[in-house]
Amino acid sequence: MAANLGVVTGKHLAEHCRNEYPWATNFILWFIAEIAIVACDIPEVIGTAFALSMLFNIPVWIGVLLTGLSTLILLALQQYGVRKLEFLIAFLVFTIAACFFAELGYAKPIAKEVLKGLFVPELKGSGATGLAISLLGAMVMPLSSIPLTV
Template identity: 80%
Template sequence: MSGPRQGSSQPQFMTSVGQNNNVSNGPGTPLIDSIDVDQIVIPEKNSWKNLFSYIGPGFLVSIAYIDPGNFETDLQAGAQYKYELLWIILIASCAALVIQSLAASLGVVTGKHLAEHCRAEYPKVTNFILWILAELAVVACDIPEVIGTAFALNMLFKIPIWCGVLITGLSTLMLLFLQQYGVRKLEFLIAFLVFLIATCFLVELGYSKPNSSEVVRGLFVPEIKGDGATGLAISLLGAMVMPHNLFLHSALVLSRKVPRSVHGIKVIYLNLT
């Protein structure tokens, strides 16, 4: 497929088609209006070397799936119902892959993340309600994360709960401080932590020696037994399909400078998703 010819009035990229009184962009205005100088430039070609330039946003997104709250839900489901609810995780993972792929494609093609699109397309009242809900969601998500980490530090190292809360807050500030030195350094740190968690998981898997036939049955035979199984199934689903991850993924892909051509966008999209 060849790109638009020079001098053609046909727009090359997605344009705004709606009229919004709160936004200066009118119909037909390109959604991509600027290029960030801090973006990481990626050549328009396929290679194994370039693969390492793409996987950084994926590691950052993966953090949301392996937080302490999700671990607690998974452990509780496994302790009470063993492998019976694995099919929920399989279905939720497939759904999450599709939705995350759509979020990434939105950022790659338009050059704006999901929050910017909401602000551009919705009226002021709707945007205000979305902002309040987002703030409440951040607080509701951070409270169990901070307290969960504090309890983990207490159980592992006998650190008082209040000290664990302060340490958790300090670690967040350290990550924000690290971000000013470049997104690649932050991605490298997160990738190291993800590999460390994966290694620990594989070691624990070797110790537990799960029954392979029961695991396969749990993955592909849907069943919910027991009074609390439905609630845990909903918790597992919520731990995999998370709205805040859609906003995050659509924004993280913007750290890469996408070659503004049909082939370039396809290459970036396929690698980032």
């Protein structure tokens, strides 16, 4: 419904709320939206910190600081234009894909086991919980925060 509202009126939901509701209601709506944004970002930060901890054997709190620093760096790069920022992110995604395929070629996994793992995932060992949290934070959660624009 919010997308239809935007298409029909040319304004997004927040603009309509600002025009229709009093200041106090708008402030409460803004505050709730900020809490929701933080709640969605916390698993991403913690998951990335766990992933950095597993990869580089650093404490999780340092991983949180590094994640925050990388976010600030990306925000600072916006001043050079959105296209350059998009190019950097695309470059990083292609680098990740190249590394993945290089490791896949190096590991030479059994195709039957890979297909089984696609449909029947399982985690074994003492670090399974940390692995699950890092996978959720580093891979699944960023997909849920991609904005859908109309």
